[in-house]
Amino acid sequence: MPAAFLDVELIKLGEEGHTYTRTHTHTYLRRAYKKSAGHSPSINVGVIFVPSALASNASLLARLHLGSALSTTAPLSLSLSLSLCFSSFSVVKGNRDNAGKSSHITLWRAVPHCAGWHGMVQWMVSAVSNAGGLGLLGAGSMMFDVFQHHVRRCKKATKKPFGVNLSLTHDMSRHIEFLIEEKVPIVFTSAGSPKLWTQKLQSHGIKVAHVVPNCKLALKCEAAGVDAVVAEGFEAGGHNEREEITTMTLIPQVRKVLAPEIPLIAAGGIASGEAMLAAMALGAEGVQVGTRFVVTQESSAAEEFKKRCTAAGEAETWLTLKQYRPTRLLNDYGKEARRLSESGATKEQLKAFCGEGRTKRGIFDGDLANGELEIGQIVSTCKDIPTAAEVVERMVKEFRARNEQLVKMKL
Amino acid sequence: MPAAFLDVELIKLGEEGHTYTRTHTHTYLRRAYKKSAGHSPSINVGVIFVPSALASNASLLARLHLGSALSTTAPLSLSLSLSLCFSSFSVVKGNRDNAGKSSHITLWRAVPHCAGWHGMVQWMVSAVSNAGGLGLLGAGSMMFDVFQHHVRRCKKATKKPFGVNLSLTHDMSRHIEFLIEEKVPIVFTSAGSPKLWTQKLQSHGIKVAHVVPNCKLALKCEAAGVDAVVAEGFEAGGHNEREEITTMTLIPQVRKVLAPEIPLIAAGGIASGEAMLAAMALGAEGVQVGTRFVVTQESSAAEEFKKRCTAAGEAETWLTLKQYRPTRLLNDYGKEARRLSESGATKEQLKAFCGEGRTKRGIFDGDLANGELEIGQIVSTCKDIPTAAEVVERMVKEFRARNEQLVKMKL
Numbered sequence: 123m124p125a126a127f128l129d130v131e132l133i134k135l136g137e138e139g140h141t142y143t144r145t146h147t148h149t150y151l152r153r154a155y156k157k158s159a160g161h162s163p164s165i166n167v168g169v170i171f172v173p174s175a176l177a178s179n180a181s182l183l184a185r186l187h188l189g190s191a192l193s194t195t196a197p198l199s200l201s202l203s204l205s206l207c208f209s210s211f212s213v214v215k216g217n218r219d220n221a222g223k224s225s226h227i228t229l230w231r232a233v234p235h236c237a238g239w240h241g242m243v244q245w246m247v248s249a250v251s252n253a254g255g256l257g258l259l260g261a262g263s264m265m266f267d268v269f270q271h272h273v274r275r276c277k278k279a280t281k282k283p284f285g286v287n288l289s290l291t292h293d294m295s296r297h298i299e300f301l302i303e304e305k306v307p308i309v310f311t312s313a314g315s316p317k318l319w320t321q322k323l324q325s326h327g328i329k330v331a332h333v334v335p336n337c338k339l340a341l342k343c344e345a346a347g348v349d350a351v352v353a354e355g356f357e358a359g360g361h362n363e364r365e366e367i368t369t370m371t372l373i374p375q376v377r378k379v380l381a382p383e384i385p386l387i388a389a390g391g392i393a394s395g396e397a398m399l400a401a402m403a404l405g406a407e408g409v410q411v412g413t414r415f416v417v418t419q420e421s422s423a424a425e426e427f428k429k430r431c432t433a434a435g436e437a438e439t440w441l442t443l444k445q446y447r448p449t450r451l452l453n454d455y456g457k458e459a460r461r462l463s464e465s466g467a468t469k470e471q472l473k474a475f476c477g478e479g480r481t482k483r484g485i486f487d488g489d490l491a492n493g494e495l496e497i498g499q500i501v502s503t504c505k506d507i508p509t510a511a512e513v514v515e516r517m518v519k520e521f522r523a524r525n526e527q528l529v530k531m532k533l
Numbered sequence: 534m535p536a537a538f539l540d541v542e543l544i545k546l547g548e549e550g551h552t553y554t555r556t557h558t559h560t561y562l563r564r565a566y567k568k569s570a571g572h573s574p575s576i577n578v579g580v581i582f583v584p585s586a587l588a589s590n591a592s593l594l595a596r597l598h599l600g601s602a603l604s605t606t607a608p609l610s611l612s613l614s615l616s617l618c619f620s621s622f623s624v625v626k627g628n629r630d631n632a633g634k635s636s637h638i639t640l641w642r643a644v645p646h647c648a649g650w651h652g653m654v655q656w657m658v659s660a661v662s663n664a665g666g667l668g669l670l671g672a673g674s675m676m677f678d679v680f681q682h683h684v685r686r687c688k689k690a691t692k693k694p695f696g697v698n699l700s701l702t703h704d705m706s707r708h709i710e711f712l713i714e715e716k717v718p719i720v721f722t723s724a725g726s727p728k729l730w731t732q733k734l735q736s737h738g739i740k741v742a743h744v745v746p747n748c749k750l751a752l753k754c755e756a757a758g759v760d761a762v763v764a765e766g767f768e769a770g771g772h773n774e775r776e777e778i779t780t781m782t783l784i785p786q787v788r789k790v791l792a793p794e795i796p797l798i799a800a801g802g803i804a805s806g807e808a809m810l811a812a813m814a815l816g817a818e819g820v821q822v823g824t825r826f827v828v829t830q831e832s833s834a835a836e837e838f839k840k841r842c843t844a845a846g847e848a849e850t851w852l853t854l855k856q857y858r859p860t861r862l863l864n865d866y867g868k869e870a871r872r873l874s875e876s877g878a879t880k881e882q883l884k885a886f887c888g889e890g891r892t893k894r895g896i897f898d899g900d901l902a903n904g905e906l907e908i909g910q911i912v913s914t915c916k917d918i919p920t921a922a923e924v925v926e927r928m929v930k931e932f933r934a935r936n937e938q939l940v941k942m943k944l
Contacts, residue, residue: 337847356767357779365848368768368779370802370811371910375847378914391781396814400781402942403811403935436748436786437776444875464855466877499782503789524814529940531813 266296273304290314302326308349313361316346324349331387335363340376344384351380352410355390359413359450359498362441370404377405393500395520399528411517413498419509426488427495428507436502446472452495453484459494677707684715701725713737719760724772727757735760742798746774751787755795762791763821766801770824770861770909773852781815788816804911806931810939822928824909830920837899838906839918847913857883863906866895870905 273286285308286301288294298319301309309323312333320330324347331350332343343351353376355369356362367375369390377386388406392398393414401409416423417431434452441450442460446469451459462475476494484493508516684697696719697712699705709730712720720734723744731741735758742761743754754762764787766780767773778786780801788797799817803809804825812820827834828842845863852861853871857880862870873886887905895904919927 355779355781357782366851366910367848368766368781368802368910370766370780370808371768371914372847374805374807375914391779394785396785396816397781399939400811400814403807403814403939405807436783437778440777464875464877466875499777499779503782503786525939525942528810528814528936531936 266300269297270300273300273306277304285310287312288319290318294319298322301328310352312352316343316348320346320348333389334376336365336367336372337375337379340380344381348384350385350387350408351376352387352389353406354410355388356441357391357450357499358389359416359439359501360496362448362450364444364448366441369401373401373404373406391498391500393498393503395517395522396524397500398517398521399524411513413501414504414513414517415510416497417501417504417507418513419507423485424488426490427485427493430490430495431497431501432505432507434497434501434504439497439499439501443472443476445469446476449494449496450498452497452501453493454491455480455484455494677711680708681711684711684717688715696721698723699730701729705730709733712739721763723763727754727759731757731759744800745787747776747778747783748786748790751791755792759795761796761798761819762787763798763800764817765821766799767852768802768861768910769800770827770850770912771907773859773861775855775859777852780812784812784815784817802909802911804909804914806928806933807935808911809928809932810935822924824912825915825924825928826921827908828912828915828918829924830918832921834896835899837901838896838904841901841906842908842912843916843918845908845912845915850908850910850912854883854887856880857887860905860907861909863908863912864895864904865902866891866905 286306287310288297290311291313306328308329308331310331310333311319316332323330329349331352332348333352333354334340334343335354340351340353353372355372356366357369369388373386373388380386385407386405387408387410388401388404389410389412392401392409392411398409417428430453439450439452440456440460441448442456442463443449444463445467459475463472480494481496483489484495487493697717698721699708701722702724717739719740719742721742721744722730727743734741740760742763743759744763744765745751745754746765751762751764764783766783767777768780780799784797784799791797796818797816798819798821799812799815800821800823803812803820803822809820826832828839832839841864850861850863851867851871852859853867853874854860855874856878874883891905892907894900895906898904
């Protein structure tokens with residue numbers, strides 16, 4: 123089944139007015155997965171709120187201003203009500219070197235993305251208009267034609283601005299050119315040098331944010347002239363740093379070294395409005411939420427995985443596989459990975475143990491025993507499977523309520 | 534040199550009006566250490582602020598009310614300005630099984646404690662009276678006679694209430710009886726069952742807080758009827774849990790499972806007023822600060838260690854020695870411990886590697902290459918060596934300033 127065929131099917135399913143249920147999505151996912159043995163997709167779901175810049179309202183506006191579509195109000199309290207929501211789904215990583223199987227790679231790359239993207243369209247239409255937000259398409263290492271398709275669909279599905287997240291582990295030159303042509307207003311880059319594309323994107327009026335795990339890389343972002351930095355703590359799901367710097371200690375440090383005019387977005391361990399407020403207290407101007415959105419109705423993860431997440435205990439994820447590729451995992455497989463990792467296994471041994479397609483098996487096929495379940499430590503607080511819009515509403519409500527309580531606090 | 538002798542010396546040094554400099558302290562520490570080969574003291578320095586209960590002002594007051602000495606005001610804003618500061622120094626752990634060397638154990642146990650305690654008296658006199666706080670004496674596994682002495686000295690040195698922290702790894706029955714006799718108003722217990730002493734202490738009007746690393750143990754505290762729970766995250770220095778639950782994810786979870794009338798005190802990664810506020814946003818009613826107070830003028834740690842702390846980079850501490858006794862460490866020794874630990878060393882191998890007296894060598898002797906330097910991840914933000922009072926002032930100022938900023942934030 124060539125990429126073009128699936129693409130047509132997806133366009134059909136994605137048409138306005140077509141009832142595109144989760145059952146449809148999963149039927150498609152499973153069908154495509156059967157053809158995709160040997161590749162590991164990874165999930166990356168995020169939402170960012172920037173309720174207002176704590177120290178640099180003016181500069182945040184200057185650097186992240188996205189036009190009239192954003193809801194900005196001139197409040198009595200002299201702060202600016204600027205809120206952005208980003209959500210990205212299903213960053214799928216394939217084997218680019220395996221040219222002979224490129225159409226298959228495209229197939230399963232396309233499907234979960236589309237499922238996620240479809241969810242995101244819903245999300246953007248409701249949550250974004252409700253909250254004055256901005257959706258972020260997790261494009262990861264999407265093949266170019268699929269990428270084109272999704273960006274165009276996003277543009278069709280919302281009149282509001284949206285962003286794209288690109289992993290720089292692969293050559294993204296065509297993607298970048300396309301984003302410039304399509305005038306996508308904001309691009310998040312990760313897993314590569316912030317120097318690579320920042321200047322080019324900015325020269326076309328595109329805002330650039332880059333994801334970092336420490337101060338050292340945050341300073342590289344600053345040197346590269348990024349518009350915003352995402353600092354991701356040890357708590358975050360999936361791939362992470364061996365350094366283990368937690369959100370609680372990472373955010374104040376990055377905020378301190380980073381020029382005050384660069385907005386800082388906190389990630390890792392944030393699944394509630396209270397945590398969002400905590401991140402602001404620590405010095406962030408915004409937060410990125412992953413795990414909570416994996417466990418939503420619209421998420422393209424398998425129902426089995428979502429249910430497993432809602433049952434997760436307080437200490438059921440670990441950052442493991444450190445000798446190979448440090449990853450935060452849940453489940454029995456994760457336990458075994460940890461045991462192996464801590465018993466001194468080499469990179470090669472861990473690579474062999476992990477094999478191929480483990481993330482797909484876990485996250486999308488719902489094989490909880492043998493799949494790799496990438497999820498953040500905060501998963502143990504995600505006890506239900508609401509819609510993405512419900513999550514946003516809830517977080518905003520929690521944020522406001524706790525902030526009102528803090529106001530009353532005296533020392 | 535029997536315990537009694539040293540005790541007399543310490544009493545002399547501790548007399549009112551005696552100029553007891555840091556040089557004196559360290560001379561004494563070193564002299565005593567020479568006689569104490571084979572034992573590892575550990576440092577435990579803390580301050581707790583409870584600016585006001587977010588959700589349970591009334592119950593916090595009801596459960597933690599310490600009499601008229603605490604500064605409580607009835608504010609216009611309907612919140613209560615209740616602030617407590619606890620500081621504890623130098624919890625020293627010895628080998629109780631080694632009965633033949635008990636006097637030596639007492640010696641080096643006594644000295645760092647007294648040094649710490651002396652510092653704490655200074656601290657209490659200035660910082661407590663300035664901030665309306667409460668000092669907490671880290672009694673750990675102090676020998677009974679030393680313990681008696683310190684509690685009495687604390688009572689003499691301040692008219693304000695103070696607390697005591699007891700590690701329950703040893704039999705504390707005599708200490709407990711003494712605390713009851715002396716009417717010490719608050720006791721923090723850790724490293725043992727909260728059931729052991731809570732009821733007895735409470736029956737004598739003493740308030741009890743217990744330290745936990747997860748929700749499971751927090752619920753045990755609730756069942757035991759404690760007055761407050763301290764939840765300590767992965768970031769914290771020294772001994773910790775293998776579970777690696779970070780402050781950011783631990784606090785909201787403990788707050789959720791714990792009965793709302795039980796005050797929650799957050800620990801781990803907190804060295805600033807902003808972090809204190811973040812902990813409140815996450816659901817804590819108070820915070821406990823360790824690392825920041827190790828790196829102060831009054832701290833009994835070696836100057837070399839303090840200086841090393843101020844030079845620590847952002848990713849220089851690790852929770853290691855997991856197969857043996859999980860400990861967060863800094864320095865070259867820590868690196869080697871981590872390498873060994875991750876290469877699959879057994880508990881016995883790690884125990885042999887650690888040997889005896891390593892903490893003492895690092896923290897009190899200042900042997901940075903071979904000593905065990907227990908310190909929290911947030912150490913990389915401690916860039917100076919202020920007085921304890923300066924730290925408190927700074928934190929209060931930061932807390933207020935950031936809270937004022939949060940008030941202006943709208944979503």
